[in-house]
């Protein structure tokens with residue numbers, strides 16, 4: 001058997017299964033990629049919000065990374081919630097030695113509005129982690145934080161994608177228009193070309209974990225050796241179907257549906 005693509009996610013948990021590590025591993029599995037995970041924080045959360053957070057000691061994050069990297073093939077890496085600067089420092093040390101594609105989901109706030117990372121982590125993320133990223137995938141509030149500019153329309157989104165590459169050093173930026181009205185449009189700038197990814201917007205409140213699912217799908221496709229544009233194109237199809245058939249589970253914002261994606265793929 002050919003060797004299987006292997007992807008690693010470094011992120012926080014979601015016991016309700018919609019976001020974080022759980023969403024990432026479900027996505028890797030659906031896309032037939034062998035999934036591995038390093039947990040940064042254990043988060044008590046569900047579809048209504050975040051109830052509590054327990055951060056793992058930095059030494060434990062370092063040891064998990066050593067355990068995986070010393071033994072397993074890692075073909076691509078994704079980071080999600082990294083709550084503080086000390087954690088980021090340790091993760092940045094590992095990433096700076098790595099040669100594989102690194103997808104950074106600059107998670108700052110949960111869908112519910114609850115903050116997930118500290119103020120000093122935000123600025124470390126912008127200054128130290130961003131330049132290591134193959135691609136960074138901010139939503140509008142995250143892109144606004146990184147660029148310091150307000151984003152009110154699609155032309156602001158495009159400008160933010162240029163700015164994040166040119167002024168902040170990410171190799172590519174995928175700025176997501178999920179929080180605007182109208183079509184669900186995202187822009188990818190890779191330093192050469194601007195690409196547009198457009199999908200129908202579905203009227204649903206069940207968008208818990210959409211950002212995690214999208215960036216995990218990009219990571220999965222990159223681990224298979226797809227070029228960035230193709231990886232994003234296929235990931236956009238994945239997240240769109242996962243939102244279209246999202247679950248009305250829980251009292252708040254329900255989770256994405258990975259099975260619907262599988263059903264669609266099989267029927268094609």
Ligand SMILES: Nc1ncnc2c1ncn2[C@@H]1O[C@H](COP(=O)(O)OP(=O)(O)OP(=O)(O)O)[C@@H](O)[C@H]1O
Pocket residue numbers: 019109110111138139140176177178179184185186199200201202203204207208209210211212214236239240243
């Ligand atoms: N209602 C919707 N219908 C269709 N696509 C959507 C909808 N909402 C968001 N999207 C798309 O889903 C993807 C994830 O974008 P979004 O802006 O929701 O990420 P996020 O805010 O980081 O997610 P999270 O809630 O996990 O933090 C993008 O491709 C976006 O265009």
Ligand SMILES: Cc1ncc(CO)c(N)n1
Pocket residue numbers: 011012013014019020021043045080081107109110111116208209210211212
């Ligand atoms: C652990 C974690 N990462 C990311 C998000 C963003 O959806 C979340 N709610 N929880």
